[in-house]
Amino acid sequence: MSNIFFLVPFASLLALAFAWVFFKSMMKNSEGTPRMKEIAQYVREGAMAYLKRQYKVVTIVFVILFILLTIMAYFNVQNPFVPIAFLSGGFFSGLCGFLGMKTATFASARTAHGASQSLNKGLQVAFRSGAVMGLVVVGFALLDIAAWFLILNDLVYTPDNMANGLHFLGLDFVHAHPEYVVNGVISEVGEKAKLVEITVTMLTFGMGASTQALFARVGGGIYTKAADVGADLVGKVEAGIPEDDPRNPATIADNVGDNVGDVAGMGADLYESYAGSILATAALGASLPALVMKDAGLTAYQAVLAPMVVAAIGIILSIIGIFMVRTKESATQKNLLNALLLGTGGSSLLILIAMIGLVMLGWVTWGVFWAVVIGLAAGVIIGQATEYYTSDEYKPTKGIAKQAQQGPATTIIDGIAVGMYSTWIPVVTIVLGIMGAFWAAGGAQHFAMGVYGIGFAAVGMLSTLGITLATDAFGPIADNAGGNAEMAELDPQVRERTDALDMLGNTTAATGKGFAIGSAALTAMALISAYMEEVRLWFDKIAKTGEGFVTKGGYVFYNDVVPAVEEGVRTVKISAASVKDFSAAYDITLFNPLFLGGLFLGAMMAFVFSAMTMKAVGRAAGAMVEEVRRQFREIKGILEGKAVPEYAKCVEISTRGAQREMLLPSLVAIIVPVVVGATMGVAGVVGLLAGGLTSGFTLAVYMNNAGGAWDNAKKFIEKGNYGGKGGEAHKAGVVGDTVGDPFKDTSGPSLNILIKLMTMVSVVMAGLTVTLSLL
């Protein structure tokens, strides 16, 4: 193994070290007045109470899944390392959520206090705290990957173990192929087969991250909107008190919600994409046909390690980028945005330079370089499109505000139309990105290399996640700082400064959401391709000779066409008896009704899952509304500010609501791919995943953008347009915003997870699916 691999654990530890440094330096700042501390303490306690409860539920689910996976491993339909890998993926993702929340809730009062000194100080505290989240995510994800690779490569699949067959773990593929080990040394073919086994096993640890992300996103999304709606409907509308007013019992829950949804939820989402894209690309690298690798001048190790190395370099450059973010005291909104852009843009540019270096060293091809360029560009374009369709500086959102003059119905219709229309740029970008990366890296003649390129587009888009996530996570911190300043009744100047930071955060959050869904699409794409490798591997293990489509090169999956071309002539022997069972299950064409049925079911899953999460918000919010009304009614003097509301009660209700409501949609997302796999085979699963990906992506973009546009249209009216606050247009705008809340903060982001999780579940269940297909 090359020494360059050690860049991977090094970079991940470096990320964690800098996260620690940033955390410590943030903690050195004062939390300000006792009142500020008190409020921060409430939010912190609420957030931790939520996390504690969520992790309890998640632990139960993990234990159940662990047992199931272990049983499957016992029956040889699962690799024995998978249950443990599953746990490690879930554990590290959960740890990141915990650390990110901890940091964010420590940072809000400090940011408010910093802003009371200067805008720059406020930005520094908030942004560096966001960077903690960004760095722990990339750090732990890459550390987990590096550790597993070292364990499997250097401890499990040693020449010794392989020579002895490793029977006890069911890893008997080596035993079945004595030619893999020659004189105690692994042959070239054995080396490659080993790497396929390792990467495909590692891939499944992504399911732990996925499951964790599911609960974080769905639970967080429900929590934050239940609290928000409760605080707004009763506090703002019925009682007429302003936002973030301490007299509102739901106000702490609302502030907790920002952390739960936008920090922990977003972090877990991107943790999953980050780990998933690297692992999938490594698996695709290991599966490159020998001839293709030779043509590209790569070794199997290089093809597997390259995505990890790119990620490692990305971490180092992200840290540099984070240091580049600073601004003058007299900074305008534009200056602030430019400061952030300098950081993210700078590190992206540096990545490209580093990639050229890797090409020169012969670690990746020029085609892969271009795939990375395409991935980075796609991220920027989708972000910009999101900005265009949701910012009040452009026509679409202004148009919604204008329609608000005619009442709520036209506001809704126009917002839905804007959201649906806005899908075109992201979809076309993803399509061009997928096709561009494919053609650049390999094209039809080097099909497997092209698919590997698609994986690299995802890795490229996410390579600077350390800093992009920092720009995302800083938003809710600034938002909470504003809340803190408001409740602690600080000088209005402080609120103005935190508002400036918050607005900046809204912009980065919008682009961040586009980035999250874009990376989810590319990651899912890579995962689906890797899924077929997993199926191939299991088929290889389980099927007896004569089953399936036997070719001299292996089993006919249609992406075998290219190696066959290289052979010039291929003879396909088909036994009619075996085809009866397999043609339908393995024929991934449109004419296979199982595949087409899967496509339909995938599209439906996106809609039904959205419906479930929206309904969940409605129910959880209903409970919150009642509680806030109860407190206003029963606690005397609450509205005069003479009595302290029972904040914890509201936090509790939102927490309980979120936990209860997240279960059903989550279980559906986990169970449906398993059921489809068991009943409709591989073809049905691939259809389900492709349908879920394409419909889910489009639906998510629509919901995110419609929600964002409604939100900003309302704010645009509040700035004094079309009658300003309190006018008829404003009332209509509030209706739009309320409808948009679950769109953009619950259902839309949850779809990212659905897309990836269904794929991950399918990957992990591939052994079962193949076994059942062969019965």
Added chain:
Amino acid sequence: MSNIFFLVPFASLLALAFAWVFFKSMMKNSEGTPRMKEIAQYVREGAMAYLKRQYKVVTIVFVILFILLTIMAYFNVQNPFVPIAFLSGGFFSGLCGFLGMKTATFASARTAHGASQSLNKGLQVAFRSGAVMGLVVVGFALLDIAAWFLILNDLVYTPDNMANGLHFLGLDFVHAHPEYVVNGVISEVGEKAKLVEITVTMLTFGMGASTQALFARVGGGIYTKAADVGADLVGKVEAGIPEDDPRNPATIADNVGDNVGDVAGMGADLYESYAGSILATAALGASLPALVMKDAGLTAYQAVLAPMVVAAIGIILSIIGIFMVRTKESATQKNLLNALLLGTGGSSLLILIAMIGLVMLGWVTWGVFWAVVIGLAAGVIIGQATEYYTSDEYKPTKGIAKQAQQGPATTIIDGIAVGMYSTWIPVVTIVLGIMGAFWAAGGAQHFAMGVYGIGFAAVGMLSTLGITLATDAFGPIADNAGGNAEMAELDPQVRERTDALDMLGNTTAATGKGFAIGSAALTAMALISAYMEEVRLWFDKIAKTGEGFVTKGGYVFYNDVVPAVEEGVRTVKISAASVKDFSAAYDITLFNPLFLGGLFLGAMMAFVFSAMTMKAVGRAAGAMVEEVRRQFREIKGILEGKAVPEYAKCVEISTRGAQREMLLPSLVAIIVPVVVGATMGVAGVVGLLAGGLTSGFTLAVYMNNAGGAWDNAKKFIEKGNYGGKGGEAHKAGVVGDTVGDPFKDTSGPSLNILIKLMTMVSVVMAGLTVTLSLL
């Protein structure tokens, strides 16, 4: 050719004859008082003015497309009969729209007059008038099919012409295969090749029907909602006058809209599905491999004619069903519904008996019989699910009404959630239907037979269209009769009776919409399969030897797997040079980025198309609102009923708005498949169609059902629930209803067309796509 074929022209002429009889008998009824006549005259003039203008636009589009198709034929990328077939399909569909509208507008006052005598009389007039629409649609569609089959089979592809090669028409496939004619007689192989050529050519006449349907649905959808919103927002809400009040200038336009959208639009939509499903199934029948046909004991002629024969029998049984619909004088709502169900159910049952007869005669297999059963059952299930999710007798709609108490935002959220959730039954039904028909008719071992079965499921679902369309079209007639009664100030008892008929119409309309989208999905499915036959044919004509994947049986499309099985062993020779060009274009697998890109674009098309149609309604309605306001302002005495409003002006505005707004979305729907075909080849097209079908279907069900549920939730509140008319819940309900209007009457139904039209365009452009792929 068997004598049984003559059942086809006979049944179609019979349908037209009965349509004439029903029309004449309807016309014998009196139109009632002079005031009733006057109002009916207004509506009739408005409807005809609309149609006239629409046909002008459509004619221009047809002329342009005709020229383009002729140029393509000249350059040998189009069959020379296609331009004329295209025109005939468009002409007959347009004629049906004209006749249906004419009948409906003649019938409304007569229905009102009938209802003033008795409920049964009203039902008879309205239903028999609806039956005129149903029968002209099936009559002309089948007549066109029969005529083309006779022309092509008995005039063009005669043994003489085939022996002489038919060079002048570019139909040189026979010339290239002299073995097709032996001693002046067509050989068995030649007979089959001939039928493929004929059916695939005929298939393209569906594009004329599709184009016509596009403009009818989109234009009609925009018209009806622009008029409706204009009438409601200004008349009902601002001026406070009741529905259908003659003082409202938009009231005539509103009544015209019911005819334009629900009669002409629905008719053209189902005309397209009906013709498309029969033609696609015939093409699939002709393409059945010889071995498969032999196994099934069918001749090529039988396989081609069977769908037409089933349709012919369906017509005869529909006519019988129509006569079965009658009710007692004291009929309740339930009696009325049962009367209709007796008609539709009775004819469906008779179809099954007739199918058994066909099996006995050896014309179809038992598998096909079951496919027809499945198709009929799927139609019923989707209709019932629609009923459940949109009727105020069930939980979902009641839940929306309950949410309305908390204001418009929760009403919208809940409606959207209900709509999204409601997609599951129709999707699962279609999936089970497709898989069931496939397995019943052929399964993996007889793949082509299975696909033929899917086509028959569509034919089965639509076989009794003559009567199901009658139950659909009678709704708007009853609705208009109510309007007429209201404006003519008849006895309230008359209005009560027409209201009973109207409510019945709403139920059948809801199930009708489910039926329309369900049949669109199955038809599109059959069309996509037939598309591949079209591609194969063109490939055969254009490609030189050595291009593509040459197998001994032809070209490798993946559905070739089964015939290969029958051969036992297959040798695939691949020339690397040719694969470079084709593997990507013809490799319809998920790993082909062109296919996956197409899937994404298909999903996007559904959303963007919906956005465009919704925006169009908004703009057209805005113009209408202004016009109604202007009339109230400028025409003195209009509100006191002393001055007559300028009805024609409103009709004019709605018409102009609809015509202007329908062009852009329509052009997008036509152009995108061509562009995708030219740039992304066959794989891209198939992806686009599959993505459009699955996402479009799900989106359409969601929009239809959300719209229907909002509408009925509002009506439920108006019945006195949750505060009744004028309360806060009612206001929120009105907002939901207004949002739902373009959902259920414009965008949702237009998606049916999008799904089918994109496929039809692809079928017609297959020659161009293949040619460009080979450049």
